[in-house]
Amino acid sequence: MSTLNPQGASGSGAQIVGGGVGEGPGPDVMAAATLDGNKVMTSDGEHVGKISDIMLDVRTGRVAYAVLSEGGFLGMGSTLHAIPWNALTLDTAEKCFRVDIAAQRIKDDPGFDKDHWPSMADTAWGTQMHEYYNRQPYWSDAPLAIREGRDTRGV
Template sequence: MNYEERDSLGIYVRGKVLEGKIPPQGPGPHLMGADTLLGNDVYNTQEESLGDIKEIMLDMRSGRVAYAVLSFGGFLGMGEKLFAVPWSALRLDTANKRFVLDASKERLKDAPGFNKDSWPDMADTTWEKGIHDYYGTRPYVDPGR
């Protein structure tokens, strides 16, 4: 399911056709409702499915999105592994209505992950550094931290 299909508030409704063009209405894709992004597919640059977004983690100190929690593997929720992917490692593909992560399936299989019953301490700076190092991103530095 993609963000347009999850849009219960009409955030991404398109306008009327004017002179052969459909002008966008609403805030998307520059501002998007977090709930509409849950369940969105994530693909890699090789067009392989990597899973979908299960949760979006907000850094309440900075007011920024820190991570998307991605599910990968398993069957019908069994054996599913969860990954915290830095938000900056994802790119929204508006043409295909999905996210893109520049990582192969093999790389994701080896990524630091967790299961739904054992979440990591995402506020731990050592854990944070390891995740950002793995995906080649830089953490947002909050000057008040």
């Protein structure tokens, strides 16, 4: 049985693998808070950190990025990395996210710290981030009025 992708046929959301279908919500619709703290595994099998935040694009209503917290102790001194949501796969069997990139590639990304976040609404920054993860920007299939920030309500 296949599941429709609620974010469109382009596959702009995270993929889901594993057999996990529990009672209640999930894995297709989940509270963002339930995903915080999930470990992230790379294509070469390394645990590189945990999800610390889920970033929403308020205009389009889409999940834009997951923020990976790498290193540090109790959240102090950790490096943060924005990973495009469509670069992640939720593995329900292993209860983790998988990203199709080698661990060293994530470690080579300078990332940012909790006091110096990038401007995630900047499409130049976003395009560069999506290219780093070999993904199409999530907004590329959004209606033009939404991409331009125009209010389409009542039009």
